[in-house]
Amino acid sequence: MMQTNSKLCPVPAAIPPALAAVAQSRDHIKTAEFAHAMCRAKQTILKNHCLTGECFGIRPVKQGKFLLWPVAAIAKVLNGEGAS
Numbered sequence: 001m002m003q004t005n006s007k008l009c010p011v012p013a014a015i016p017p018a019l020a021a022v023a024q025s026r027d028h029i030k031t032a033e034f035a036h037a038m039c040r041a042k043q044t045i046l047k048n049h050c051l052t053g054e055c056f057g058i059r060p061v062k063q064g065k066f067l068l069w070p071v072a073a074i075a076k077v078l079n080g081e082g083a084s
Contacts, residue, residue, distance in 0.1 A: 006052065015072075015076050019037050028060075030067070033062045034069040037078070049067065057073075
């Protein structure tokens, strides 16, 4: 039986149902949606990003004038695994 290396084939984090409802099968969500998922104000998320370049260990992708936050990393944080 062949074993797989978890570093080569990472298992995606289980997405909590509430986050899945917000994400609607998208890979990234906007800052307001991220703030809602983390139970924080949008301004708190933006301030943390401004000061450190991340929030809760998650780095967003900038597209146009929007910061887009990866749903998989958010799911890891919500499941207590930490973002990486």
